[in-house]
Amino acid sequence: MSLINEFTKGIIKENPLFRLVLGTCPSLAITTSVENGLGMGVAFTAVLIASNIAISTMRSIIPDNVRIPVYVVIIASFVTMIDQLMHAFTPALYTALGIFIPLIVVNCIILGRAEAFANKNPVIPSIFDALGMGVGFTLALVLVSACREVLGAGTFYGIPVLPESAPAILMILPPGGFITLGCLLGLMNKLQKKTA
Protein backbone atom coordinates (compact mmCIF):
# COMPACT_ATOMS: atom_id res chain seq x y z
CA MET A 1 0.00 0.00 0.00
CA SER A 2 2.71 2.44 1.00
CA LEU A 3 4.60 1.50 -2.16
CA ILE A 4 1.72 2.78 -4.25
CA ASN A 5 1.83 5.88 -2.11
CA GLU A 6 5.54 6.42 -2.84
CA PHE A 7 4.72 6.09 -6.51
CA THR A 8 1.72 8.42 -6.74
CA LYS A 9 3.09 11.23 -4.58
CA GLY A 10 5.59 12.18 -7.28
CA ILE A 11 2.90 12.53 -9.91
CA ILE A 12 0.60 15.10 -8.34
CA LYS A 13 1.18 16.00 -4.72
CA GLU A 14 4.95 16.45 -4.99
CA ASN A 15 5.29 16.85 -8.73
CA PRO A 16 8.94 17.89 -9.11
CA LEU A 17 8.30 20.56 -11.72
CA PHE A 18 4.93 22.04 -10.83
CA ARG A 19 4.93 21.69 -7.05
CA LEU A 20 8.61 21.78 -6.07
CA VAL A 21 9.80 23.89 -9.06
CA LEU A 22 12.94 21.80 -9.49
CA GLY A 23 14.60 20.94 -12.77
CA THR A 24 13.45 24.07 -14.53
CA CYS A 25 16.42 24.34 -16.88
CA PRO A 26 15.75 21.27 -19.05
CA SER A 27 11.99 21.76 -18.83
CA LEU A 28 12.32 25.17 -20.46
CA ALA A 29 15.02 24.37 -22.95
CA ILE A 30 14.03 21.11 -24.60
CA THR A 31 10.23 21.35 -24.50
CA THR A 32 9.93 22.70 -28.04
CA SER A 33 8.29 19.46 -29.19
CA VAL A 34 6.48 16.61 -27.47
CA GLU A 35 9.00 14.14 -28.85
CA ASN A 36 11.91 15.93 -27.18
CA GLY A 37 9.99 16.33 -23.93
CA LEU A 38 9.17 12.64 -23.84
CA GLY A 39 12.74 11.64 -24.71
CA MET A 40 14.17 13.85 -21.99
CA GLY A 41 11.63 12.50 -19.49
CA VAL A 42 12.54 8.88 -20.24
CA ALA A 43 16.30 9.53 -20.07
CA PHE A 44 15.82 11.42 -16.82
CA THR A 45 13.67 8.67 -15.30
CA ALA A 46 16.23 6.03 -16.21
CA VAL A 47 19.03 7.96 -14.51
CA LEU A 48 16.88 8.66 -11.47
CA ILE A 49 15.90 5.00 -10.99
CA ALA A 50 19.47 3.79 -11.44
CA SER A 51 20.93 6.36 -9.07
CA ASN A 52 18.24 5.78 -6.46
CA ILE A 53 18.91 2.03 -6.55
CA ALA A 54 22.69 2.50 -6.31
CA ILE A 55 22.55 5.07 -3.53
CA SER A 56 19.96 3.19 -1.55
CA THR A 57 22.02 -0.02 -1.77
CA MET A 58 25.18 1.73 -0.62
CA ARG A 59 23.57 4.03 1.91
CA SER A 60 25.12 2.28 4.93
CA ILE A 61 28.69 2.35 3.60
CA ILE A 62 28.81 5.93 2.28
CA PRO A 63 30.44 8.15 4.93
CA ASP A 64 28.12 10.95 5.87
CA ASN A 65 30.45 13.91 5.39
CA VAL A 66 31.45 13.05 1.82
CA ARG A 67 28.03 11.86 0.71
CA ILE A 68 27.31 14.71 -1.73
CA PRO A 69 30.47 14.16 -3.84
CA VAL A 70 29.77 10.41 -3.82
CA TYR A 71 26.22 10.97 -5.03
CA VAL A 72 27.43 13.31 -7.75
CA VAL A 73 29.92 10.75 -9.03
CA ILE A 74 27.30 7.98 -9.00
CA ILE A 75 24.82 10.17 -10.87
CA ALA A 76 27.48 11.32 -13.35
CA SER A 77 28.36 7.69 -14.15
CA PHE A 78 24.76 6.84 -14.97
CA VAL A 79 24.38 10.00 -17.02
CA THR A 80 27.46 9.02 -19.02
CA MET A 81 25.91 5.61 -19.72
CA ILE A 82 22.63 7.15 -20.89
CA ASP A 83 24.59 9.64 -22.96
CA GLN A 84 26.49 6.86 -24.76
CA LEU A 85 23.35 4.75 -25.22
CA MET A 86 21.38 7.61 -26.71
CA HIS A 87 24.29 8.53 -28.96
CA ALA A 88 24.25 4.99 -30.35
CA PHE A 89 20.54 4.17 -30.56
CA THR A 90 18.66 7.48 -30.94
CA PRO A 91 21.03 9.80 -32.79
CA ALA A 92 18.29 12.24 -33.84
CA LEU A 93 17.06 12.71 -30.29
CA TYR A 94 20.67 12.91 -29.09
CA THR A 95 21.30 15.86 -31.40
CA ALA A 96 18.02 17.54 -30.46
CA LEU A 97 18.64 17.35 -26.71
CA GLY A 98 22.33 18.17 -27.13
CA ILE A 99 24.00 19.67 -24.11
CA PHE A 100 21.04 18.91 -21.87
CA ILE A 101 21.86 15.21 -21.66
CA PRO A 102 25.16 15.72 -19.78
CA LEU A 103 23.40 18.44 -17.82
CA ILE A 104 21.09 15.82 -16.25
CA VAL A 105 23.97 15.54 -13.75
CA VAL A 106 23.19 18.92 -12.26
CA ASN A 107 19.42 18.40 -12.31
CA CYS A 108 18.48 19.21 -8.75
CA ILE A 109 15.67 16.63 -8.68
CA ILE A 110 18.05 13.67 -8.85
CA LEU A 111 20.38 14.93 -6.14
CA GLY A 112 17.32 16.00 -4.16
CA ARG A 113 15.77 12.51 -4.25
CA ALA A 114 19.11 10.93 -3.32
CA GLU A 115 19.39 13.20 -0.31
CA ALA A 116 15.74 13.22 0.71
CA PHE A 117 14.72 9.63 0.01
CA ALA A 118 17.25 7.08 -1.22
CA ASN A 119 19.76 7.53 1.60
CA LYS A 120 17.09 6.87 4.23
CA ASN A 121 15.02 4.11 2.66
CA PRO A 122 15.52 0.53 1.42
CA VAL A 123 15.88 -0.33 -2.25
CA ILE A 124 12.29 -1.26 -3.16
CA PRO A 125 10.61 1.95 -1.89
CA SER A 126 13.43 3.94 -3.52
CA ILE A 127 12.65 2.38 -6.88
CA PHE A 128 8.99 3.32 -6.53
CA ASP A 129 9.90 6.82 -5.40
CA ALA A 130 12.16 7.23 -8.44
CA LEU A 131 9.48 5.83 -10.76
CA GLY A 132 6.86 8.21 -9.40
CA MET A 133 9.13 11.25 -9.59
CA GLY A 134 10.29 10.24 -13.06
CA VAL A 135 6.76 9.75 -14.37
CA GLY A 136 5.66 13.00 -12.73
CA PHE A 137 8.51 14.92 -14.32
CA THR A 138 7.93 13.27 -17.71
CA LEU A 139 4.21 14.13 -17.60
CA ALA A 140 5.05 17.72 -16.70
CA LEU A 141 7.55 17.93 -19.59
CA VAL A 142 5.01 16.47 -22.01
CA LEU A 143 2.37 18.94 -20.83
CA VAL A 144 4.67 21.95 -21.26
CA SER A 145 5.92 20.74 -24.63
CA ALA A 146 2.39 19.93 -25.82
CA CYS A 147 1.30 23.53 -25.13
CA ARG A 148 4.34 24.88 -26.90
CA GLU A 149 4.27 22.55 -29.89
CA VAL A 150 0.53 22.92 -30.55
CA LEU A 151 0.62 26.71 -30.29
CA GLY A 152 4.04 27.25 -31.79
CA ALA A 153 4.14 24.77 -34.65
CA GLY A 154 0.51 23.67 -34.97
CA THR A 155 1.44 20.01 -34.50
CA PHE A 156 1.32 17.37 -31.76
CA TYR A 157 4.10 14.76 -31.82
CA GLY A 158 4.73 15.83 -35.38
CA ILE A 159 1.10 15.36 -36.48
CA PRO A 160 -0.69 18.54 -37.63
CA VAL A 161 -3.61 19.32 -35.32
CA LEU A 162 -4.41 22.97 -35.94
CA PRO A 163 -6.16 24.07 -39.15
CA GLU A 164 -4.03 25.77 -41.76
CA SER A 165 -2.96 29.03 -40.14
CA ALA A 166 0.13 30.91 -39.11
CA PRO A 167 1.27 29.40 -35.78
CA ALA A 168 2.66 31.62 -33.03
CA ILE A 169 6.34 30.94 -33.61
CA LEU A 170 7.13 32.83 -30.42
CA MET A 171 5.94 29.82 -28.42
CA ILE A 172 8.76 27.58 -29.60
CA LEU A 173 11.32 30.36 -29.19
CA PRO A 174 12.86 30.90 -25.71
CA PRO A 175 10.19 33.39 -24.45
CA GLY A 176 7.47 30.82 -25.12
CA GLY A 177 9.11 28.43 -22.67
CA PHE A 178 9.11 30.96 -19.85
CA ILE A 179 5.57 32.11 -20.44
CA THR A 180 4.13 28.58 -20.78
CA LEU A 181 5.76 27.37 -17.58
CA GLY A 182 4.73 30.55 -15.74
CA CYS A 183 1.10 30.22 -16.75
CA LEU A 184 0.99 26.47 -16.04
CA LEU A 185 2.47 27.04 -12.57
CA GLY A 186 -0.13 29.71 -11.88
CA LEU A 187 -2.87 27.37 -13.08
CA MET A 188 -1.60 24.55 -10.85
CA ASN A 189 -1.58 26.87 -7.84
CA LYS A 190 -5.15 27.89 -8.58
CA LEU A 191 -6.34 24.29 -9.02
CA GLN A 192 -4.65 23.24 -5.82
CA LYS A 193 -6.29 26.01 -3.86
CA LYS A 194 -9.68 24.90 -5.11
CA THR A 195 -9.21 21.29 -4.05
CA ALA A 196 -7.65 22.18 -0.71
Added chain:
Amino acid sequence: MQEYFIIIISAVLINNIVLSQFLGICPFLGVSKKLSASLGMGGAVSFVLVLAGALTWAVQVYLLNPFKIGYLQTIAFILIIAALVQFVEMVMKKYSPPLYKALGIYLPLITTNCAVLGVAIINIQKEYTFGKVMVHSLSHAAGFTLALVLMSGIRERMEDADIPESMQGTPIALVIAALMSIAFLGFSGLI
Protein backbone atom coordinates in the same frame (compact mmCIF):
# COMPACT_ATOMS: atom_id res chain seq x y z
CA MET B 1 40.26 40.68 -32.78
CA GLN B 2 36.97 40.67 -34.65
CA GLU B 3 36.44 37.02 -33.68
CA TYR B 4 36.73 37.86 -30.00
CA PHE B 5 34.32 40.73 -30.36
CA ILE B 6 31.74 38.46 -31.98
CA ILE B 7 32.12 35.95 -29.16
CA ILE B 8 31.53 38.67 -26.57
CA ILE B 9 28.44 40.17 -28.23
CA SER B 10 26.94 36.79 -28.94
CA ALA B 11 27.52 35.44 -25.41
CA VAL B 12 26.33 38.51 -23.52
CA LEU B 13 23.36 39.57 -25.62
CA ILE B 14 22.30 37.19 -28.37
CA ASN B 15 22.82 33.83 -26.71
CA ASN B 16 22.37 35.13 -23.19
CA ILE B 17 22.96 32.15 -20.98
CA VAL B 18 19.81 32.59 -18.91
CA LEU B 19 17.32 34.13 -21.28
CA SER B 20 18.03 32.18 -24.43
CA GLN B 21 20.03 29.10 -23.42
CA PHE B 22 18.06 28.36 -20.24
CA LEU B 23 21.11 27.59 -18.12
CA GLY B 24 21.22 28.68 -14.50
CA ILE B 25 17.47 29.21 -14.16
CA CYS B 26 17.41 28.04 -10.53
CA PRO B 27 19.51 30.91 -9.12
CA PHE B 28 17.89 33.25 -11.64
CA LEU B 29 14.49 32.58 -10.07
CA GLY B 30 15.67 31.92 -6.54
CA VAL B 31 18.13 34.71 -5.78
CA SER B 32 16.69 37.55 -7.86
CA LYS B 33 14.44 39.09 -5.24
CA LYS B 34 16.99 41.64 -4.01
CA LEU B 35 19.51 43.64 -5.99
CA SER B 36 22.34 43.10 -3.48
CA ALA B 37 21.79 39.33 -3.40
CA SER B 38 21.75 39.07 -7.17
CA LEU B 39 24.98 41.06 -7.42
CA GLY B 40 26.55 38.66 -4.91
CA MET B 41 25.35 35.60 -6.78
CA GLY B 42 26.47 37.08 -10.10
CA GLY B 43 29.93 37.73 -8.67
CA ALA B 44 30.28 34.25 -7.20
CA VAL B 45 29.10 32.51 -10.36
CA SER B 46 31.35 34.65 -12.59
CA PHE B 47 34.36 33.80 -10.45
CA VAL B 48 33.74 30.04 -10.49
CA LEU B 49 32.63 30.02 -14.12
CA VAL B 50 35.83 31.58 -15.42
CA LEU B 51 38.09 29.43 -13.24
CA ALA B 52 36.15 26.29 -14.14
CA GLY B 53 36.27 27.22 -17.84
CA ALA B 54 40.07 27.41 -17.73
CA LEU B 55 40.53 24.24 -15.67
CA THR B 56 38.09 22.05 -17.59
CA TRP B 57 39.64 23.18 -20.86
CA ALA B 58 43.11 22.21 -19.61
CA VAL B 59 41.87 18.82 -18.40
CA GLN B 60 40.12 18.14 -21.70
CA VAL B 61 43.11 19.10 -23.85
CA TYR B 62 45.94 17.68 -21.75
CA LEU B 63 44.28 14.70 -20.09
CA LEU B 64 41.11 13.46 -21.75
CA ASN B 65 42.11 13.95 -25.39
CA PRO B 66 45.63 12.42 -25.30
CA PHE B 67 44.38 9.33 -23.46
CA LYS B 68 41.24 9.10 -25.64
CA ILE B 69 38.91 9.01 -22.65
CA GLY B 70 36.56 11.74 -23.84
CA TYR B 71 33.56 9.77 -22.61
CA LEU B 72 34.62 10.55 -19.04
CA GLN B 73 34.01 14.26 -19.72
CA THR B 74 30.84 14.59 -17.67
CA ILE B 75 32.29 12.87 -14.60
CA ALA B 76 35.61 14.69 -14.83
CA PHE B 77 34.02 18.12 -15.25
CA ILE B 78 31.52 17.82 -12.44
CA LEU B 79 34.26 16.65 -10.09
CA ILE B 80 36.48 19.57 -11.09
CA ILE B 81 33.65 22.03 -10.50
CA ALA B 82 32.69 20.53 -7.14
CA ALA B 83 36.31 20.52 -5.97
CA LEU B 84 36.88 24.03 -7.29
CA VAL B 85 33.88 25.43 -5.46
CA GLN B 86 35.05 23.85 -2.22
CA PHE B 87 38.58 25.16 -2.78
CA VAL B 88 37.46 28.70 -3.61
CA GLU B 89 35.34 28.69 -0.48
CA MET B 90 38.31 27.68 1.69
CA VAL B 91 40.71 30.18 0.12
CA MET B 92 38.21 32.99 0.40
CA LYS B 93 37.49 32.20 4.03
CA LYS B 94 41.18 32.38 4.87
CA TYR B 95 42.39 35.32 2.81
CA SER B 96 39.40 37.53 2.21
CA PRO B 97 36.79 37.28 4.97
CA PRO B 98 34.75 40.26 3.70
CA LEU B 99 34.43 38.71 0.25
CA TYR B 100 33.59 35.38 1.86
CA LYS B 101 30.91 37.06 3.89
CA ALA B 102 29.41 38.59 0.78
CA LEU B 103 29.57 35.53 -1.48
CA GLY B 104 29.82 32.69 1.03
CA ILE B 105 26.24 31.55 1.14
CA TYR B 106 26.00 31.40 -2.65
CA LEU B 107 29.11 29.31 -3.21
CA PRO B 108 27.77 25.84 -2.28
CA LEU B 109 24.79 26.42 -4.55
CA ILE B 110 27.05 26.89 -7.55
CA THR B 111 28.06 23.23 -7.79
CA THR B 112 24.58 22.37 -9.01
CA ASN B 113 24.34 25.48 -11.19
CA CYS B 114 24.03 24.18 -14.71
CA ALA B 115 25.49 27.39 -16.13
CA VAL B 116 28.99 26.44 -14.96
CA LEU B 117 28.95 22.90 -16.36
CA GLY B 118 27.06 24.08 -19.44
CA VAL B 119 29.61 26.73 -20.40
CA ALA B 120 32.46 24.29 -19.76
CA ILE B 121 30.89 21.79 -22.18
CA ILE B 122 30.11 24.46 -24.81
CA ASN B 123 33.75 25.62 -24.63
CA ILE B 124 34.88 22.12 -25.59
CA GLN B 125 32.17 21.57 -28.21
CA LYS B 126 33.14 24.73 -30.06
CA GLU B 127 36.83 23.69 -29.96
CA TYR B 128 37.98 27.08 -28.71
CA THR B 129 41.60 27.95 -28.05
CA PHE B 130 42.56 28.99 -24.53
CA GLY B 131 42.18 32.71 -25.22
CA LYS B 132 38.73 32.23 -26.66
CA VAL B 133 37.73 29.99 -23.75
CA MET B 134 38.58 32.79 -21.34
CA VAL B 135 36.72 35.43 -23.37
CA HIS B 136 33.74 33.13 -23.87
CA SER B 137 33.51 32.21 -20.16
CA LEU B 138 33.91 35.83 -19.08
CA SER B 139 31.20 37.05 -21.44
CA HIS B 140 28.79 34.34 -20.34
CA ALA B 141 29.50 35.29 -16.73
CA ALA B 142 28.75 38.91 -17.60
CA GLY B 143 25.57 37.87 -19.39
CA PHE B 144 24.45 35.87 -16.36
CA THR B 145 25.08 38.78 -13.99
CA LEU B 146 23.33 41.17 -16.36
CA ALA B 147 20.20 39.02 -16.54
CA LEU B 148 20.17 38.52 -12.77
CA VAL B 149 20.59 42.22 -12.00
CA LEU B 150 17.94 43.29 -14.52
CA MET B 151 15.55 40.70 -13.12
CA SER B 152 16.06 41.79 -9.51
CA GLY B 153 15.55 45.42 -10.50
CA ILE B 154 12.17 44.54 -11.97
CA ARG B 155 11.20 42.26 -9.11
CA GLU B 156 11.97 44.90 -6.48
CA ARG B 157 9.43 47.13 -8.18
CA MET B 158 6.94 44.30 -8.53
CA GLU B 159 6.68 44.14 -4.74
CA ASP B 160 3.98 46.82 -4.79
CA ALA B 161 2.08 45.42 -7.75
CA ASP B 162 -1.28 43.76 -7.25
CA ILE B 163 -0.74 40.24 -8.60
CA PRO B 164 -3.44 37.51 -8.53
CA GLU B 165 -2.77 35.21 -5.62
CA SER B 166 -2.00 32.07 -7.61
CA MET B 167 0.45 33.91 -9.87
CA GLN B 168 2.57 35.29 -7.03
CA GLY B 169 6.19 34.26 -6.69
CA THR B 170 7.67 31.95 -9.31
CA PRO B 171 4.84 32.08 -11.92
CA ILE B 172 4.99 35.86 -12.28
CA ALA B 173 8.80 35.74 -12.26
CA LEU B 174 8.65 33.36 -15.24
CA VAL B 175 6.30 35.70 -17.10
CA ILE B 176 8.71 38.60 -16.45
CA ALA B 177 11.53 36.42 -17.72
CA ALA B 178 9.51 35.74 -20.88
CA LEU B 179 9.14 39.47 -21.53
CA MET B 180 12.85 40.04 -20.93
CA SER B 181 13.62 37.16 -23.24
CA ILE B 182 11.50 38.77 -25.96
CA ALA B 183 13.51 41.96 -25.50
CA PHE B 184 16.75 40.00 -25.85
CA LEU B 185 15.43 38.36 -29.02
CA GLY B 186 15.71 41.81 -30.53
CA PHE B 187 19.49 41.55 -30.32
CA SER B 188 19.58 38.54 -32.63
CA GLY B 189 19.93 40.81 -35.65
CA LEU B 190 23.17 42.31 -34.32
CA ILE B 191 25.51 39.88 -36.03
